[in-house]
Amino acid sequence: MVATSELERAVNDRLAEHDLRYTAGRRAIVEGLKAADGPVTLPELLDSSPDLAQSSAYRNLGLLEEAGVVRRLVHGGEHAHFELSESLTEHHHHLICESCGLVRDVTLETKLERTLDKAFDTLAEAEGFVTTHHTVDLYGLCSTCR
Amino acid sequence: MVATSELERAVNDRLAEHDLRYTAGRRAIVEGLKAADGPVTLPELLDSSPDLAQSSAYRNLGLLEEAGVVRRLVHGGEHAHFELSESLTEHHHHLICESCGLVRDVTLETKLERTLDKAFDTLAEAEGFVTTHHTVDLYGLCSTCR
DNA sequence: CAGATATTGGGTATCATTCTCACTGCATGG
DNA sequence: CCATGCAGTGAGAATGATACCCAATATCTG
Ligand SMILES: [Mn+2]
Ligand SMILES: [Mn+2]
Ligand SMILES: [Zn+2]
Ligand SMILES: [Zn+2]
Numbered sequence A, B: 001m002v003a004t005s006e007l008e009r010a011v012n013d014r015l016a017e018h019d020l021r022y023t024a025g026r027r028a029i030v031e032g033l034k035a036a037d038g039p040v041t042l043p044e045l046l047d048s049s050p051d052l053a054q055s056s057a058y059r060n061l062g063l064l065e066e067a068g069v070v071r072r073l074v075h076g077g078e079h080a081h082f083e084l085s086e087s088l089t090e091h092h093h094h095l096i097c098e099s100c101g102l103v104r105d106v107t108l109e110t111k112l113e114r115t116l117d118k119a120f121d122t123l124a125e126a127e128g129f130v131t132t133h134h135t136v137d138l139y140g141l142c143s144t145c146r
Numbered sequence C: 001c002a003g004a005t006a007t008t009g010g011g012t013a014t015c016a017t018t019c020t021c022a023c024t025g026c027a028t029g030g
Numbered sequence D: 001c002c003a004t005g006c007a008g009t010g011a012g013a014a015t016g017a018t019a020c021c022c023a024a025t026a027t028c029t030g
Helices: A004-017 A024-035 A042-048 A054-066 A110-126 B004-017 B024-035 B042-048 B054-066 B110-126
Strands: A070-073 A081-084 A093-097 A103-106 A130-141 B070-073 B081-084 B093-097 B103-106 B130-141
Touching: A004 A024, A024 A042, A024 A054, A024 A081, A042 A054, A054 A070, A110 A130, A110 B110, A110 B130, A130 B110, B004 B024, B024 B042, B024 B054, B024 B081, B042 B054, B054 B070, B110 B130
Parallel strands: A093 A130, B093 B130
Antiparallel strands: A070 A081, A093 A103, A130 B130, B070 B081, B093 B103
């Protein structure tokens, strides 16, 4: 987990590389994502930071995504979920409730993750692909929806 | 790979269990998915079966999904992709081109898949989840988009 | 065939997300 | 300080994939 000041500096740097300013609205988004205990939807983000305008939040989430600060998760639910990029946190995967849409983070053992990376590279190569990243999503029912 | 007549019977059975008829439109969808060399979008499906009405195709894809005949893949692109359910084909994963949206099927070694299943169950249990299935998606660039 | 139920398809509605544009904030330099 | 220019903002409108409606048909059952 990156310390806040370090995170702030890293975000600032990435935005600068893309000629983007680190404004109050963008800081509120980053803080909101950092404070959340998992990926959040846009309505959830607005609830936690009521001063954000919806249109600006969507726009800034898109810009932060392009700048490599934010990752957008697209699952079957109504809303996309957003989280801080893995390069600012750590590589992990997701547990998704098919009933309420809740998303939780999970981490695989380093050893298993390395085995997977190797297997994935081989598979992709056989199809002529070059892969940039992978996702592993576990679908099911959360403890409250069971 | 299930033979066509066997597939037809299996689809028929599942629809019957849900009080759904195996009509010409639904058969066209199943045939279209079977003939495709990977998951297809609704516009692609309509192109390959021009007599399908868009509204009926969407409705029937949803019903076929509920009946366990079709699986819907939601990635970042414009359209969802559809394929025959794994229970009618075999468990596999996806290689997705981030540039053109192409989706290809890939299969992991049985041994690795079993290792994953075990690890996933443990992780889910620790979070109070019960999992129904998992996805593994490899993102990158296909040979033509490289 | 009749009655009951399921399906169809053209049109319309929904709604998450993106776009528009007039306005504001902020940096820079003279 | 003020002027200038450009990036950012936000309220509302537009977009587009997908779902819904409903009157007309088709299919099953007996
Ligand atoms: Mn996450
Ligand atoms: Mn597939
Ligand atoms: Zn749940
Ligand atoms: Zn491609």
